[in-house]
Structures are given as C-alpha cells and as structure tokens.
Amino acid sequence: MGESVVFIDNERCDFCGTCVGVCPADAIELRESSIAVDKERCTLCGDCVDVCPLGIPEVVE
Amino acid sequence: MKDRYDVIVVGGGPGGARAAKHAAEKGASVLLLEKDREIGIPVRCAEGVSESGLRRVVEVKDRWIAQVIKGARLVSPDGTVVESYPDEVGFILHRKLFDYDLAVAASQAGTEVVTKAYVQGLTMDDGVVTGVRMTHMGRARRISGSVVIGADGVESRVGRWAGLETRTPFGEVETCVQMTLAGIDVDPEVVELHFGRQIAPGGYLWIFPKGRRTANVGLGISGVYSREKKPLIYLKEFVERRFPGASVLTMIAGGVPAVPTLKKIVTDGLMLVGDAARQVDPLTGGGIVNAMLAGRIAGRVAAEAVQEGDVSTRRLSAYTKEWSKVDGKNNKISYKIKKVVGRLSDEDLNRAARVLLDVPPEKRTALRVFKAVFLRHPKLIVEVSKLFV
Numbered sequence: 001m002g003e004s005v006v007f008i009d010n011e012r013c014d015f016c017g018t019c020v021g022v023c024p025a026d027a028i029e030l031r032e033s034s035i036a037v038d039k040e041r042c043t044l045c046g047d048c049v050d051v052c053p054l055g056i057p058e059v060v061e
Numbered sequence: 062m063k064d065r066y067d068v069i070v071v072g073g074g075p076g077g078a079r080a081a082k083h084a085a086e087k088g089a090s091v092l093l094l095e096k097d098r099e100i101g102i103p104v105r106c107a108e109g110v111s112e113s114g115l116r117r118v119v120e121v122k123d124r125w126i127a128q129v130i131k132g133a134r135l136v137s138p139d140g141t142v143v144e145s146y147p148d149e150v151g152f153i154l155h156r157k158l159f160d161y162d163l164a165v166a167a168s169q170a171g172t173e174v175v176t177k178a179y180v181q182g183l184t185m186d187d188g189v190v191t192g193v194r195m196t197h198m199g200r201a202r203r204i205s206g207s208v209v210i211g212a213d214g215v216e217s218r219v220g221r222w223a224g225l226e227t228r229t230p231f232g233e234v235e236t237c238v239q240m241t242l243a244g245i246d247v248d249p250e251v252v253e254l255h256f257g258r259q260i261a262p263g264g265y266l267w268i269f270p271k272g273r274r275t276a277n278v279g280l281g282i283s284g285v286y287s288r289e290k291k292p293l294i295y296l297k298e299f300v301e302r303r304f305p306g307a308s309v310l311t312m313i314a315g316g317v318p319a320v321p322t323l324k325k326i327v328t329d330g331l332m333l334v335g336d337a338a339r340q341v342d343p344l345t346g347g348g349i350v351n352a353m354l355a356g357r358i359a360g361r362v363a364a365e366a367v368q369e370g371d372v373s374t375r376r377l378s379a380y381t382k383e384w385s386k387v388d389g390k391n392n393k394i395s396y397k398i399k400k401v402v403g404r405l406s407d408e409d410l411n412r413a414a415r416v417l418l419d420v421p422p423e424k425r426t427a428l429r430v431f432k433a434v435f436l437r438h439p440k441l442i443v444e445v446s447k448l449f450v
Contacts (some may be wrong), residue, residue: 010272014313016105016215016313016316017295018236018315020216022229022230029181030216031181047352050284051231052287053237053287054291055293055316
C-alpha cells in the first residue's frame with residue numbers, strides 16, 4: 001500500500017485558486033501557472049476535491 | 062524595486078489597485094505586487110456591475126463598458142420567464158481594460174507596480190507584520206513594509222500567514238465556471254438569470270451579453286453540491302442545449318467566498334481587502350464595487366497610520382469601523398438572504414415566478430420576489446423574520 005496524496009494536474013488546472021481558499025491546512029501553493037500540494041501539510045480532507053469547479057484535484061496512491 | 066516601502070499591496074485587482082492609489086495620494090511610498098505577468102489577465106469575473114455602484118467608486122471611462130444593460134430576464138426552473146426593467150442601468154465591463162486602467166491610476170499616484178511578483182510569506186517581528194518574502198524574476202527578496210495590504214483574492218494566504226482566520230468552508234463557496242461564447246444570438250441589453258436544481262443548485266446561471274453575438278455565460282453552484290457534479294458539467298449541458306455550435310472564446314473557473322466579511326480584517330501591520338477579506342456580496346456574488354470601496358478606505362488608513370508611526374491593530378481598526386459603516390450591514394443581510402434562498406425548492410421558485418408575472422415589470426423588485434414566495438410559504442416566514450431582527 002502506497003501513501004495517498006492529493007494530485008492536481010497542472011495540464012488541466014485553470015489556476016483559479018478556489019481550492020487554496022478552502023484548504024484547512026494552507027497546503028496549496030498557487031503561482032501564475034503552476035499549483036502544488038505540500039504533502040507534509042496536506043491532511044487529505046478532500047475539500048479541494050469537492051470545491052474544484054473543474055474536478056481536477058484527486059486523491060491518488 | 063526598493064528594499065522598503067511604507068505600504069506593500071499584495072494583489073493587483075480592483076481592491077489592491079484602489080488601496081495603492083489612495084495610500085500613494087496620501088503621501089505613502091507604495092509597492093503593488095501582482096503574481097501574474099499582466100494586470101487584468103486572466104479575467105476571473107462575470108464582469109457585471111450596477112451603474113450606480115460603479116459611479117460610487119470611480120469616474121467611469123467609456124472604454125470599460127462592453128455593454129449597457131437595461132433589464133433582466135429571470136427564468137425559473139419550469140421555464141417561466143419574468144422580465145424586469147428597473148430604473149437602474151447595469152454595465153458589462155471589459156475587466157481587462159478596467160483593471161489595467163486602475164493599475165495605471167495607482168501608478169500615476171506614485172505607486173510602483175511590479176508584475177510576476179510571487180509573494181510566498183510575510184516577515185514578522187514579535188507578532189507584527191513587517192514586510193513580505195517574495196520571488197521576482199527568479200530572485201528571492203525580502204521587502205520591508207510598515208503596512209502590508211492583502212488584496213490577494215479568494216485564494217488569499219496573506220491573512221493566514223499573519224494569524225487571521227480566513228479559510229472559507231467549502232460549502233460556503235460558490236464554485237463557478239464561465240465560457241465567453243461567440244457566434245450566438247442574444248438580446249444585448251438584457252441579462253438572463255436562470256435558477257433551479259438542474260441548472261445551478263444553490264446558485265444561478267448567468268448570460269451577460271457583450272454585444273449581440275457574444276456573451277459571458279457562466280454559473281456558480283454551492284460547494285455543497287459540487288462533489289457530485291461539477292459546475293463545468295452543468296455549464297456544458299446548458300450551453301449544448303441553448304447555444305449549440307457556439308464558439309468558446311475562453312473558459313475560466315473561479316470561486317466566490319459567499320460568506321459574511323471576516324470578523325478580523327486587520328492585525329498589527331496588516332489589512333485585508335476585497336475577496337481576501339470576504340467582502341463580496343454573498344447573495345449576488347458581486348465584488349468589484351465592495352473591493353474598491355474597501356480599498357479606498359484601507360489605503361487612506363494605512364497611509365495615515367504610517368505617518369503617525371502607529372500601525373497597531375487598534376490604529377488600523379479605523380478601516381474595519383469605516384467599512385462596517387459603509388457596507389457591513391448590507392453584507393450581513395445579504396448573507397442571511399442567501400441562506401434562506403438556498404433552502405427554496407424548485408417549486409418555490411416556480412411559484413414566485415408566476416406571482417411576479419402579475420406585477421408590472423418596473424415594480425418587480427427583490428422585495429416583491431420575497432413577498433411572492435414567503436407569503437405563500439409559512440415555514441419560511443420564520444426564517445425571513447430573522448433577517449430583520
């Protein structure tokens with residue numbers, strides 16, 4: 001069993017930042033055209049997955 | 062870029078640009094930082110604003126106006142159409158030009174504007190914010206600022222870094238997607254708003270014309286519903302039905318923090334403005350005018366505080382007080398109405414639409430809508446009465 005992480009595909013993301021505003025762990029780094037989840041901070045709560053207008057973030061192993 | 066400024070504004074949208082302009086006009090040295098390469102791009106907005114609201118905050122330039130709006134067509138879940146032609150005119154803006162000109166105005170007032178400037182943290186001294194940590198052109202920098210103004214949008218992190226509670230619960234976010242369509246046929250002076258569980262649950266769909274052949278067509282749904290079905294899917298379904306064969310000139314995603322303004326929007330050496338402070342109207346999702354009103358107050362207070370050498374929470378709270386005088390009450394009522402409206406069923410909305418058809422178009426105000434729904438819906442009267450106590 002691998003470790004679960006939230007993966008945000010930079011090829012499909014619109015970089016709108018909606019997930020950043022809801023993340024309870026302040027774990028999402030958004031720049032002009034890149035986004036990354038800090039897996040040390042991420043608690044895998046799934047709020048970013050729920051709120052994304054496009055359905056980009058996913059929990060993967 | 063220098064190593065220190067009186068005021069550092071993070072975020073180059075309308076709130077940030079106004080804060081910068083007004084602080085600079087009061088004599089402060091001001092740095093405005095924008096993470097994207099160009100002010101105003103990408104647009105993350107439906108671009109609608111009321112004429113009276115806009116004139117409250119700025120002298121309006123013709124080049125900002127993509128379309129003058131004279132009426133609204135409200136469409137209920139069963140397709141009942143209610144037209145409304147209030148006294149008030151609205152505008153659909155060219156936000157690219159609007160934001161650009163506001164940044165130019167800030168610059169002309171003496172602000173130094175820097176783009177592609179990514180702020181990644183604050184510098185603090187004994188709990189007081191003293192500046193920002195940032196990267197610009199591949200170079201890490203620390204810039205000192207007596208006051209930092211966070212105007213960094215729905216994705217704001219500046220407040221959190223200073224210890225303010227700014228997170229919006231996902232169920233309170235309106236999660237949105239919008240396509241700018243071309244090759245369509247719309248009535249250019251009328252916006253359309255569509256309601257219903259199948260169209261945009263916990264929100265609404267908008268058609269904001271920009272001329273006769275193009276429009277911003279988008280929707281926002283409550284974060285509560287976006288787990289099961291994404292806004293993008295709702296929008297694609299609508300567009301395929303209503304505008305088959307349309308060209309999609311651009312598509313954007315975005316979120317509106319549809320909550321009351323944060324209780325704490327200042328702390329030692331720091332202020333929050335606009336979406337970062339959650340100053341958007343929670344019912345309509347409109348945020349431009351509020352952000353600019355707040356930016357004006359925040360910029361002035363910041364400059365005065367710096368001149369007096371007191372950037373404490375207590376001094377900066379003059380901004381909080383002034384803001385609650387200007388819009389605090391509207392914001393709270395709007396939020397309460399949003400909560401009640403969110404509980405309306407499709408049947409309630411259909412009923413409201415039918416009642417409204419009996420009212421002359423110029424008298425179809427929000428108040429009438431409420432009467433129409435609630436006078437026939439006793440269980441909601443209790444909820445509504447809470448709005449006015």
